[in-house]
Amino acid sequence: xxxxxxxxxxxxxxxxxxxxxxxxxxxxxxxxxxxxxxxxxxxxxxxxxxxxxxxxxxxxxxxxxxxxxxxxxxxxxxxxxxxxxxxxxxxxxxxxxxxxxxxxxxxxxxxxxxxxxxxxxxxxxxxxxxxxxxxxxxxxxxxxxxxxxxxxxxxxxxxxxxxxxxxxxxxxxxxxxxxxxxxxxxxxxxxxxxxxxxxxxxxxxxxxxxxxxxxxxxxxxxxxxxxxxxxx
Numbered sequence: 001x002x003x004x005x006x007x008x009x010x011x012x013x014x015x016x017x018x019x020x021x022x023x024x025x026x027x028x029x030x031x032x033x034x035x036x037x038x039x040x041x042x043x044x045x046x047x048x049x050x051x052x053x054x055x056x057x058x059x060x061x062x063x064x065x066x067x068x069x070x071x072x073x074x075x076x077x078x079x080x081x082x083x084x085x086x087x088x089x090x091x092x093x094x095x096x097x098x099x100x101x102x103x104x105x106x107x108x109x110x111x112x113x114x115x116x117x118x119x120x121x122x123x124x125x126x127x128x129x130x131x132x133x134x135x136x137x138x139x140x141x142x143x144x145x146x147x148x149x150x151x152x153x154x155x156x157x158x159x160x161x162x163x164x165x166x167x168x169x170x171x172x173x174x175x176x177x178x179x180x181x182x183x184x185x186x187x188x189x190x191x192x193x194x195x196x197x198x199x200x201x202x203x204x205x206x207x208x209x210x211x212x213x214x215x216x217x218x219x220x221x222x223x224x225x226x227x228x229x230x231x232x
Contacts, residue, residue, distance in 0.1 A: 007030070007050040008053075010054045011045075011053070011054070012034070012085060013059050013060055018036070021112060036060075038060065038066070045067075045077060052082075057097065068084075068097060068100045082103050083119070087108050098202050098206055103159045104187070121188035137170060139213075140211070149166060164186050168185055169218060174230060176227040179226075204220075
């Protein structure tokens, strides 16, 4: 019953993709609103403040990167999880999208089932685990209940994915977390799923930039993964 209250906004200019997504998402109980143009979609996102925004990069008028940037600059819309849709080969656009605050991306052609699974994972992560509600390391503090990370008392502007990635690393207390582990527990993909592990690397890179003086605490362990160094 609660699922029916979750709102998804789709901004995609290919009508057949919109219809496919809308059918599958409504079947799962979500309320779905869609737009074929960027400006119209931005208005929908501002009006409905969706639980997840599905955003195509290539749009007529305002493109997906500009929409992403605009939403992240507004405090009222800055926390909306954004899932980008990209065409194969748009590697530069993927990186730009993540830099501007998108939480994840799906490459076309994609499976509607996979997209629905990713949306469900985003919604599940909105509930903080009580044992990791407050994590501290020097001047860095992560509060899962308020969904905020502060550095020397100043709130960092993290995307939802960056927040959960940092939370997993800090909660591991120095243990090395493999890319496969992070995909399973942060992205909530099944083990063995055919997912690009560079997704993890790109998010780690963006997270390090935002941690500034504390960036060295996220250590790359060759051929193993990442760990959070409490004394870096």
